[in-house]
Amino acid sequence: MARFPKPPEGSWTQHYPQLGTGPVSYRDSVDPAFYELERKAVFRRAWLNVGRVEQIPRKGSYFTKEMKVVNTSIILVRTTTGEVKAYHNICRHRGNKLVWNDMPLEETSGVCRQFTCKYHAWRYDLDGNLTFVQQEGEFFDLDKSRYGLVPVHCDVWEGFIFVNFAKQPEQSLRDFLGPMITDLEGYPFDRMTSRFHYRSEVKANWKLYMDAFQEFYHAPVLHANQSPTAYSKAAAEAGFEAPHYRIEGPHRLVSTSGIRAWELADEMRKPIEDICQSGLFGPWDKPDLGEMPVGLNPAKCDPWGLDSFQLFPNFVMLFWGQGWYLTYHYWPTSHNTHLFEGTVYFPQPRTPRERIAQELAAVSFKEYGLQDANTLEATQSMVESEVLDEFVLCDQEVLIRHLHTETAAWVDEYRRKTAGV
The missing domain is CATH 2.102.10.10 (Rieske [2Fe-2S] iron-sulphur domain)
Known part of the structure; x- marks a missing residue:
C-alpha cells in the first residue's frame, strides 16, 4: 500500500460536491413506505x-x-x-x-x-x-x-x-450501462466457466449490504481473522485506502492495489494457502487471459488488487488481479430483508491442484460474505430503533453517499412523474 499514499482529506468526495459531506440518513433502509416506492421507481425501471x-x-x-x-x-x-x-x-x-x-x-x-x-x-x-x-x-x-x-x-x-x-425502457441497455461499464468489453467472460454459487437470506435492507462492499474501511477490522495475524494487525494500525473511486451516472467503481501472497514471508501465510497455492485473494497460478480491456485497473495499480463495479441498482462485478471475477446480487424481499447471491467465476481448471485452489478461493469469499451479513443484521436492528437519525461517513465512503442519493433521486423522479395520476 505504500505505493499509494493516503490522498488529502476530502480528495474523493470533493469531486462529487452534489453528494455533500454531512451526515446521511438511513431512513430509506427502514421505512416500508419508501420500499414500496423503491420497488416501482427503481426495480421496475432499471435494467x-x-x-x-x-x-x-x-x-x-x-x-x-x-x-x-x-x-x-x-x-x-x-x-x-x-x-x-x-x-x-x-x-x-x-x-x-x-x-x-x-x-x-x-x-x-x-x-x-x-x-x-x-x-x-x-x-x-x-x-x-x-x-x-x-x-x-x-x-x-x-x-x-x-x-x-x-x-x-x-x-x-x-x-x-x-x-x-x-x-x-427509458434507455437501451447499452446507454444505461454507460462507458465506465462498456469499457469492460473484451474481458474473457466466456472463458470463466468454472462456477461456484451461493445464496443467503439476510435480515437487512439490500442497500445496507451493498454499502458493505462499497468501502474497504471495515476490512482490516471485520475480516482480521481472514488474514495472517501480523498482516491484519499492521493493516488495522495503518488503515486501508483504495487508490481510486469513480462515479458515472447511477454506477460506481472502487479500485484497489494488492499484494502477492506468495511473496510474503512464510509466517505471514497460512499453511492451507501453501498447500492449495491459493489465498489473498485467489489462486496463485494466474491464467493467461490475454490483453485486458481498457476499463480495468484505471488507477494503474502495480500490483493491482481488484476493481469493484457497482451497477445500479443491485449488481456488482469484482475483477481480481489474479485472473478471475465474482458477482454479487442483492434481491430485496421486504424493506428489511433481501436475498444475497454470490457467484465466483474461474477458467476451467487444468489439474486437480487448480481445482482445489479455486475451491479454497470460493470458500474464502463465502466466509467473507457471512461475516458481512452477520454485521449488517446487527446494523439493521439498531437503525430500526431510530435512536439516531443520521450517520457520519468518511471520505472513502463516498460511494455509499452516492447509492443512497441515487436511489432517492429515482424515487423523487417517479413521484413527480406519477403525481396526480
Whole structure:
C-alpha cells in the first residue's frame, strides 16, 4: 500500500460536491413506505441482471427467476434461433405458474421443446406463442395468436442477461450501462466457466449490504481473522485506502492495489494457502487471459488488487488481479430483508491442484460474505430503533453517499412523474 499514499482529506468526495459531506440518513433502509416506492421507481425501471448466457447454452435451455421485488416470476429461454428471451412465468388461461417442479416458489432450470402448463396442459413454444389448448372447441371465439406468453424486455451484454419491467425502457441497455461499464468489453467472460454459487437470506435492507462492499474501511477490522495475524494487525494500525473511486451516472467503481501472497514471508501465510497455492485473494497460478480491456485497473495499480463495479441498482462485478471475477446480487424481499447471491467465476481448471485452489478461493469469499451479513443484521436492528437519525461517513465512503442519493433521486423522479395520476 505504500505505493499509494493516503490522498488529502476530502480528495474523493470533493469531486462529487452534489453528494455533500454531512451526515446521511438511513431512513430509506427502514421505512416500508419508501420500499414500496423503491420497488416501482427503481426495480421496475432499471435494467436488472438475472444471469448469464452459459445458463442457457443451447436451444430450449431455460431457467426461472423469482423476482419478489417486482412481484413476479420470469422464464429466461434460448429460442430455436439462438435468441435469448424473457417471459412472465404465467399461463394465459387461469394464471397458474407455468414452469416449476415440485415446489412452486423455487427456481428451476432445464431443456424443453415447449412449455406445458401443469393445470390444464396449455402449451407455448419457445417464442412464447400459444400452440395448443386442451378442448379448444369449448372456448368462445378463442384466437390463440392473442394469448401468447407475456414478454419481458430482455437484452444481453457481454453474456450477461438483463431484463427491464417498464412498459417501455427509458434507455437501451447499452446507454444505461454507460462507458465506465462498456469499457469492460473484451474481458474473457466466456472463458470463466468454472462456477461456484451461493445464496443467503439476510435480515437487512439490500442497500445496507451493498454499502458493505462499497468501502474497504471495515476490512482490516471485520475480516482480521481472514488474514495472517501480523498482516491484519499492521493493516488495522495503518488503515486501508483504495487508490481510486469513480462515479458515472447511477454506477460506481472502487479500485484497489494488492499484494502477492506468495511473496510474503512464510509466517505471514497460512499453511492451507501453501498447500492449495491459493489465498489473498485467489489462486496463485494466474491464467493467461490475454490483453485486458481498457476499463480495468484505471488507477494503474502495480500490483493491482481488484476493481469493484457497482451497477445500479443491485449488481456488482469484482475483477481480481489474479485472473478471475465474482458477482454479487442483492434481491430485496421486504424493506428489511433481501436475498444475497454470490457467484465466483474461474477458467476451467487444468489439474486437480487448480481445482482445489479455486475451491479454497470460493470458500474464502463465502466466509467473507457471512461475516458481512452477520454485521449488517446487527446494523439493521439498531437503525430500526431510530435512536439516531443520521450517520457520519468518511471520505472513502463516498460511494455509499452516492447509492443512497441515487436511489432517492429515482424515487423523487417517479413521484413527480406519477403525481396526480
